[in-house]
Structures are given as C-alpha cells and as structure tokens.
Amino acid sequence: MNSSLNSRTLFQAALLQSLVLGHYEGSVEVKELKRQGDFGIGTFDSLDGELIMCRGRVYQVNGRGEVKEADDRWKVPFADVFFFETDRTLPMKDISSLDELREKADGFIKNWGPNYFYGIRVHGTFEKVYARSEKAQKKPYARLDEVMKKDQVEFQFEHTKGTLIGLYCPSFMGGLNMPGYHFHYLSDDRKEGGHVFDVCMKEGKAEFCLLSDFKLKLPRSSGFGKIDFN
Ligand SMILES: [Zn+2]
Structure with missing residues (x-):
C-alpha cells in the first residue's frame, strides 16, 4: 500500500476555498483517505469538527472538544493527507x-x-x-x-x-x-x-x-461544479 509512487504525493480532497465559501458536504470517505496517506489534516461533513490523521488513524475533535476515532464511512469535505517519511x-x-x-x-x-x-x-x-x-x-x-x-x-x-x-x-x-x-x-x-x-x-x-507531487480530487456534485470562486 505504501508504494514509492504514492509515498511522496500530497492528496487533497476539494479546496480550502470551497470550504471557505460554505461547501461542507463530504465527498471523500475516511476509508479513501487512509489509502492516500497516514498523516494529515482536514474536517468532516457538515463541518463536524477537526480531522487529524496520525500514524494511519483518523480522529475527530468535535465541537465539545471530545476526541474520537472516525468511522471509515464518514465523509470529508476537505482534507490534505500523505504518507509521512522523515527527511x-x-x-x-x-x-x-x-x-x-x-x-x-x-x-x-x-x-x-x-x-x-x-x-x-x-x-x-x-x-x-x-x-x-x-x-x-x-x-x-x-x-x-x-x-x-x-x-x-x-x-x-x-x-x-x-x-x-x-x-x-x-x-x-x-x-x-x-x-x-x-x-x-x-x-x-x-x-x-x-x-x-x-x-x-x-x-x-x-x-x-x-512532497513534490500533488493529487487533487474534486467533488463530483452539481453544487461543487457551479461554485462561483470569483
Ligand atoms: Zn485546521
């Protein structure tokens, strides 16, 4: 899974700019994020707390400050993950x-x-x-x-x-x-x-x-497709 090809690729789900404009619908499952990295940051569907990926596990810090492990089926509207290798x-x-x-x-x-x-x-x-x-x-x-x-x-x-x-x-x-x-x-x-x-x-x-490679996954939804970024 941690092949040399994807080990140095930053995988990004959607854009920070779409999140800033209020597009909080999750488009990528936690399970998919785990295929793309073992370390990273993001948020969850409906902006339900902060996402932390550390040593291959994904955690949610919710609005009450509770930390729990995220379910693989949860979706995220924005995240950046990759396989961490210490240079x-x-x-x-x-x-x-x-x-x-x-x-x-x-x-x-x-x-x-x-x-x-x-x-x-x-x-x-x-x-x-x-x-x-x-x-x-x-x-x-x-x-x-x-x-x-x-x-x-x-x-x-x-x-x-x-x-x-x-x-x-x-x-x-x-x-x-x-x-x-x-x-x-x-x-x-x-x-x-x-x-x-x-x-x-x-x-x-x-x-x-x-990290010198960048992989961007845009949400396939009419909502995202028609965001006015200007
Ligand atoms: Zn943050």
Whole structure:
C-alpha cells in the first residue's frame, strides 16, 4: 500500500476555498483517505469538527472538544493527507509561540526550497496549546467566517504531550489551499486536540517530509461544479 509512487504525493480532497465559501458536504470517505496517506489534516461533513490523521488513524475533535476515532464511512469535505517519511529532523527547545515555531521551520524550508510541500510532524511536551474546533452545521450552510463567529469553540491545554500535525503549502497554492503553515494537535493520550492557534513548547523534535507531487480530487456534485470562486 505504501508504494514509492504514492509515498511522496500530497492528496487533497476539494479546496480550502470551497470550504471557505460554505461547501461542507463530504465527498471523500475516511476509508479513501487512509489509502492516500497516514498523516494529515482536514474536517468532516457538515463541518463536524477537526480531522487529524496520525500514524494511519483518523480522529475527530468535535465541537465539545471530545476526541474520537472516525468511522471509515464518514465523509470529508476537505482534507490534505500523505504518507509521512522523515527527511530531516530538527530539535526543538523552549519555543514560546507558534510564530517562533514557524520561523524555525521557515529557516529550514527557505533553505531547502519553499516551492515544495512539506509535512511537518512535531512531537514533544508543551506547556500550552491553544486550539479550536467548531460545531456541526445545518443546511443552508453559512460561509466559514460567519460560522466561526458563532460556532467556534476554543480550548487551552496545559502540560500536554503530543504531536503537531503540520502542512506547509508554497505561495503559488493560493487558489487551492492556504499558502504557509497549517497545524492541528493531538495529545499522546488521544484526549486533546484541534486546529492550533498558538503553542508554548518545552522540548521535542520536528520532522520534515518533502512532497513534490500533488493529487487533487474534486467533488463530483452539481453544487461543487457551479461554485462561483470569483
Ligand atoms: Zn485546521
């Protein structure tokens, strides 16, 4: 399953831009995501929480902050997954913010080639992790910015051990995803997680995985086919 052909391909279901415009209908099953990777981020049908794929298992952090393993039949409206292989490792110590972590990663990636995708796995102990999830939405769906105003739920985890699941997208990805970094968090005890706003990290290590292939799967629906992206 983890053939060399697909091991370095970033698989993306739909577009971040379709999600931003309120298209939350799931189009790809969790089972399919597991064929495309063992590591990644996304969300679930009707925007029912944050998706975290870590070591081949898929977890949902719902709007109450509960973490549970996702069913293979659940569908996702947006996700990025791939098979993580460690190219390089960077020790991390006393990182006071997500900005500082980004700067460290930037120093590395700018040098290596900012025009590739990078998977970033950061495992360690954290003094604090600020994260969020969101409550599932009902149709007709509002745009993502409207949803976040009323249904975003914020969490603050303290003295937690776990993994940041990160993706870096190059600047030319502006129409398909968000250029720059996107991190989710999952604690080792699988009780805490979410989309990450900020962190304060004591120590650990960051692993980087360069990805040069990109596979995009667009939803086959009239809803998606007629979205006005302009
Ligand atoms: Zn996220």
